[in-house]
Amino acid sequence: MISIIILCLLYFFLFLSCFWVIVFLDNLDVLWEDPNPKKKYQISVIIPAYNEEKNITKSIESTLSQNYPRELFEVIVVNDGSNDATRRICESYVKKGLIRLFNKKNGGKASAMNLGIRHAKGELIFILDADSKADKNCFNNLIGYFNNSKVAAVTSSMTVTSKKTFLQKIQWVEYLFSILMRKIMSLFNCLHVTPGPGSIYRKSIIQEIGGFSEKTLTEDMEIAFNIQDKGYIIENSLNSVVLTNTPEKIADLIRQRRRWYTGFIEDSSSYKHFFFNKNKGFLGAFLLPSNVFGTFALLFLSFYSIFLLGKNFFKTLTNFNSINFNLLTVLKFPELSNFFYGINIFSIISIILLAMSLILVYYSLRTSNVKIDLKNNFWDYVSYLLFYSILMTLFWVDSIFYKLFFRTNSAGWRYGKKEALN
């Protein structure tokens, strides 16, 4: 029985992989096309900042150096009660007349962005996290999508600033993979997150739907659901590139993912009427249910694998104990010919799934215009394939526990900094 369940789950993942690969290949030539803008829009860049003294300069500079008429965009920094040098750094730009600065009591990222929106003069709002940098052609690549009056937001291709640690290398591949997935999902109008780094919104629609929710952990996901709920469109541009910082340490990464995944649980619960709802398009009818099912399937497969590993470990330990750990006598290399007798349907389907994953990773690299440098990045790809699902399981388990036992209603900042949660 368990074998049949596992086969069904493997088929489910195979179907999803095939679906995305087919869509990608069929639309390969149109993915990079951004519409030509019919007019130049007035843009307000909003940079919400909380204790970002190390990053804020680069973030501001990247927006000021946009290839876009300077008179057509303004830069607003909202300092959300930072207790470091963020305010002082921003004031130096204010003195030069380059940015507008609003200081407020700490209240979370969403409240900072809402304040910025209230003071914004532009028709479009470009949000940039204070730890991120925008490519100089971002505005030009993004604004063409607003020719369509139903478009409420456009997201950018997000990649990582640096990949020094093992975890950052895995995240680097993950982000590249997300670039591809976001673009393909935009073809079905089923983007359900408009990431903080480099998403641009039509101000009138944001105001119409009530701005960013200040209660949720993931305001960028909640607003995307809200936009979709009101029947508007979210687009994605592969050519608009933003660079963002990623957590270096596992504790920071866990906190970040706890915020993301708990946010997903809460937001999808708030918008549960999307599920299996044909009126909510592909997002409601297929993507959200398959995402939730896929998560549970991944958890089931991971726990089952852990159970089998534990069982085998216990068995091996018992066996070693029964021969008084006289291992030198029995340890020998298994005969190669016996591997042949161990091959079964599961191993073959798993190999096929691994091949599909490799294809998707390969196309992700092509999509992101990253040079496929196997010599230098081989272990990054391998680490991603080997450890990503393990990390995902860990993050999901942590988030579910957090949601069930510890979650309060405070919204926070990236990585879930404790200070901001007060």
Added chain:
Amino acid sequence: MAKKKHSTNFYLIMAFFVSAVIFASGIGIGLFIDNLKGESISASLSDMRLSLQDAEIELLVMDYLGGSLSCDYLTMKSTELGEQSTNLGTQLDVFEQSNQINPDFYVPLKQEYTRVLIKNWITLEEIKKSCNSNYSTILYFYNNIDCQLCDNQAYVLEYFKSLLGDKVLIFALDAGLNAGVVDLLRYNFNVEEYPSLVINGELYSGYQDTNVLTQILNVS
């Protein structure tokens, strides 16, 4: 939204067909490999049967000639037969563990293997008797259902095999296999629980640890 080239339903149907073909191919390849494994094990069984026939004829020839000159040769032969049956048993074990979809597939092979194995045991016992050889034979009765200590017992026996090499020949018999000849041996040796060992014709019921086996097999 950016225009995709085909409708959503088109992509869903295409994905369904492509994934179904890949999945069916995976299952097909799996079944094909299962067949190859079965054929390979059948071929090894035939080889073992031939070797057994050779040994039986050689025993008859030795009886007829009434001498013990051929004993060295026959003892060497018995070692080969033991090795052959051990290797085949390992392959069948791996096959059995990997075959989770259709367990019935390997059952006839295992039954056939068990018959050849018992014939092998009888032949080796005869060689031992005729040539007064000093190897021990162990019939290991196990059951795959409700026998938590059987895996452990098998491991301990493997340990002694590694330790003693040609001095011990082990014949593992699955009592749950529904094979008449195994039932006959169980009845003959009064095997009532699992694991049980018949060492040089004497029954040892229940799990036997390294200390007991060290004494029985005279391991120095």
